[in-house]
Amino acid sequence: MGKGKRKVPGLNQSSTADISFILLIFFLVTTSMDTDTGLSRRLPEWDPNAVEQEMKIKERNVMTVLVNQNNEIHVKNGVVNRVIDISELKDIAKEFIANPDDNVNLPIKEDYVIEDFGTVVTTVRHVISLQTDRTTGYEIYFKVQHELSKAYSELRDAWARKTFGKPYKECDEKTEQPIVRGMYASKISEAEPKQYGTAQ
Amino acid sequence: MPELNTSSLPDLIFTVLFFFMMVTSMREVTVMVDIKTPKGSTEIEKLERKSLVSHIYIGSPSKSYRATLGATPRIQLNEVFAEPEAIREFVIAERASMFEKDKPLMKMSLKIDQNVKMGIITDVKQELRKASALNIVYSAGFEKAKD
Numbered sequence: 363m364g365k366g367k368r369k370v371p372g373l374n375q376s377s378t379a380d381i382s383f384i385l386l387i388f389f390l391v392t393t394s395m396d397t398d399t400g401l402s403r404r405l406p407e408w409d410p411n412a413v414e415q416e417m418k419i420k421e422r423n424v425m426t427v428l429v430n431q432n433n434e435i436h437v438k439n440g441v442v443n444r445v446i447d448i449s450e451l452k453d454i455a456k457e458f459i460a461n462p463d464d465n466v467n468l469p470i471k472e473d474y475v476i477e478d479f480g481t482v483v484t485t486v487r488h489v490i491s492l493q494t495d496r497t498t499g500y501e502i503y504f505k506v507q508h509e510l511s512k513a514y515s516e517l518r519d520a521w522a523r524k525t526f527g528k529p530y531k532e533c534d535e536k537t538e539q540p541i542v543r544g545m546y547a548s549k550i551s552e553a554e555p556k557q558y559g560t561a562q
Numbered sequence: 563m564p565e566l567n568t569s570s571l572p573d574l575i576f577t578v579l580f581f582f583m584m585v586t587s588m589r590e591v592t593v594m595v596d597i598k599t600p601k602g603s604t605e606i607e608k609l610e611r612k613s614l615v616s617h618i619y620i621g622s623p624s625k626s627y628r629a630t631l632g633a634t635p636r637i638q639l640n641e642v643f644a645e646p647e648a649i650r651e652f653v654i655a656e657r658a659s660m661f662e663k664d665k666p667l668m669k670m671s672l673k674i675d676q677n678v679k680m681g682i683i684t685d686v687k688q689e690l691r692k693a694s695a696l697n698i699v700y701s702a703g704f705e706k707a708k709d
Contacts, residue, residue, distance in 0.1 A: 375569070375572065378572040379568065379571045379572045379575055382572055382575040382576050382579055383575055385579050386575055386578055386579045386582065389579060389582035389583055389586055390582055392586055393582050393585055393586045397608050397609055397610075397612070398608075398609040398612075398615060398671055398699070398701060399606050399607065399608050399609065399701070399702065399703065399704065400599075400606060400607065400609065400671060400672075400699035400700050400701040400702050401602055401605055401606060401607070401699065401700045401702055402607055402669075402697070402698075402699050403698050403699070403700065404696050404697055404698070405687060405690060405691050405696040405697075405698060406691065406696075407691065407694065407696065408688075408691040408692050408694065429680075494680045494684070495680065496679060496680060496681030496684065497679050497680070497681065498679065498680040499676070499677065499678075499679060499680070500600070500674050500675070500676055500677070500678045500679070500680060500683060501600050501676035501677065503680055503683075504600040504602070504676070504700055504702065505600065507700065508602045508603075508605050508702075511605040512604060512605055515604065515605060552687075
């Protein structure tokens with residue numbers, strides 16, 4: 363004190379970096395950056411009174427996909443009625459949804475007004491009915507869902523390219539994508555659970 | 563040669579540290595069932611906002627639980643095994659913990675083992691419909707596209 367002004371010695375901070383490094387490494391390790399991935403679906407609303415609705419749909423507008431307890435896929439629509447391999451499902455579904463040749467056994471094509479776009483001719487009334495048995499495996503069910511979803515995506519993509527000149531994913535989310543979705547709206551109906559003895 | 567000035571190094575590291583602290587979610591559930599989700603390719607989407615997602619796990623109980631519970635697939639909600647009937651309460655609890663404006667956007671992520679039978683899944687889906695939790699995601703991983 364007597365020797366005049368003396369500097370307060372600075373705190374030794376050389377180890378701060380090490381300490382924060384350790385913390386950093388801890389959080390690096392515990393962080394799970396991997397986001398969840400999956401196939402999005404929307405369930406139909408619960409309505410205990412709606413049972414008989416499906417009866418009113420014309421036969422040509424319905425495609426039934428039945429996955430039975432042996433994990434066989436049986437497809438039935440106006441032109442196909444047999445057990446198929448999973449690899450065939452996408453193309454069968456695409457032909458059913460789009461009905462490119464105006465086949466009388468495939469869904470009827472009608473004028474349909476898309477908001478902010480205009481009138482298109484599409485199979486508004488088609489329905490894909492997906493039925494499973496209680497003992498069907500989840501893996502095959504998921505694959506069927508995936509293939510059907512792919513069928514819609516590919517049709518949408520093709521139409522988006524034709525109409526907007528770019529694939530669906532690059533279309534504007536607010537304006538163009540809803541139009542494309544309106545053209546090929548996903549109509550997968552999952553039947554109410556039933557107990558099947560054998561595949562019909 | 564003059565020494566490199568490292569006095570700002572701690573600040574730098576701290577910044578990175580704070581970033582990781584922010585993105586870390588410590589509230590991870592220990593999964594008590596064995597799950598190997600199916601694989602998809604082009605149709606698999608990322609779930610953007612974690613806060614909107616609730617998980618339902620379905621699969622065979624893992625080894626340590628097998629002695630008491632057997633290998634029949636079970637449903638796991640949060641940290642407990644549950645029956646399908648408990649899902650409605652689970653949905654209500656999850657919904658209550660969300661912000662008001664996010665409630666309609668709630669997503670249920672179904673993490674289901676690929677060997678599970680559809681029966682239990684159908685039950686779960688029916689319960690979800692009753693609870694009007696209609697946005698679901700079949701959790702699945704990526705597989706390299708073949709075409």
